[in-house]
Amino acid sequence: MKVYVKRVRSLAAITLASALVLSACGDGGGDKEKDDDTFSFVAVLALSGPLSESGGIPSRNALETGIKILNADGGIDGRQVKLTTVDSAGDATKAVANLQAYLSDNPKPDAVFGGQYSFEALPMAPILTQAEVLSLSSSVTPVLDDPKKFPFAFQQSIPPSTILSALATHISDEGHKKVAYIAVDDESGHTSVDAFKSVAKEGGLEVVDGYIPANSLDATSVLEKLRAAKPDVLVMSAVGPAAATMLKSRTDIKWDVPAIGDGSAFAANDLGKISKPEYWDGVTVQAADWNVEGSAMTSTRPSPSSRRPMRTSSRSTSVSPGSSRSTSR
The missing domain is CATH 3.40.50.2300 (Response regulator)
Incomplete structure (x- = not known):
């Protein structure tokens, strides 16, 4: 499916x-x-x-x-x-x-x-x-x-804590205990990480964080430092070229822990235009229900789940190159 x-x-x-x-x-x-x-x-x-x-x-x-x-x-x-x-x-x-x-x-x-x-x-x-x-x-x-x-x-935006609370719940439900969070070193990135830390603490998750400049072409050193902390899962937060840099650098260092693109920033990317399919293996993207085709909120048939403000798919994400849609499968 x-x-x-x-x-x-x-x-x-x-x-x-x-x-x-x-x-x-x-x-x-x-x-x-x-x-x-x-x-x-x-x-x-x-x-x-x-x-x-x-x-x-x-x-x-x-x-x-x-x-x-x-x-x-x-x-x-x-x-x-x-x-x-x-x-x-x-x-x-x-x-x-x-x-x-x-x-x-x-x-x-x-x-x-x-x-x-x-x-x-x-x-x-x-x-x-x-x-x-x-x-x-x-x-x-x-x-x-x-x-x-x-x-x-x-x-006019959803508070990051609302989005990232759902992400923290998903990560906990998957049995993970320690999270590495990489973001862009700007106000948006720090806001997302701080919001996640707040909700993660309530769920008993440990968080290590790292940041790259928005124009960075290589995130290797930051990712290596995060990997050294031995997290169970990697969360990425970026829009545009920085997101592509994170994906490529993660693949280059062969880091195979589960990776998630957060819903507060990463889900805004058209990965088919900024990145290559070989960098998407093992990556999941968090998205709002109303942005998921076929979900309760976009279906003509109502469902009790439509009352949930956010859903995180646990399935890997891939994208048809050049498409404006991300495909979870």
Whole structure:
């Protein structure tokens, strides 16, 4: 039996579209000197660079579709929504520079989607706060969950602890006691690892962690250090090239413990485009039920299991090269 696991980041993209509804709860907030009465929504997305195909482009497409539906239904408080995209290239420095350039050269927008990833959202948040612009993001960092410091910021994402609690339960159910966790050395990576450590402790799991730069081409030294701790299972957390690096380096050092790509980051990858099938042996990818084709939440037939917020498959994951789907079998 095959289960097709769609990219979790596609869910985030759909969430971005639905997040526009939140804007209707505000007072509009837009510049009173705008030339028209449209609702100006600016989305800062990775439309180029290594995260574009797994994140920015599908998110832009989902936003365009969601806005088209919203406008057909009357828009926001009678105002048609106009989408403008700003390219972050998946780089925090470029995200900040391009956002600042937009805000300087254009009327104040009604709302801004300020980052799919925590490493983008964090440096943009102070800028949007100073400009008093309603901002949304799908980042997972708890730093932005501070209404006094960031009163205009809202996060449209599932808390990592919710996702990773399911992962910890799965690992415990498999009989493992010690977990090695490798992540990208940025805000998103540390947030995921910290969240997992918290829930893992409750389940009696021991965790050793290691980090690689987002642009790293070799994770061998970090993986070797983790392997020396003799864990029962390896968990990987990364989006884009760093995920491919982890997979290749794991294969290169012939580390054959069970490996899992976490649901808070790794499941967003289109492995068929960033990696090779020979690097996927023994790898499982955690995915939300609503991203698993044929699951209770995507089936026309309801099931009691549809009430579960997360499912982790214990089957190996492979992907058809060039496909936008991951295949667990």
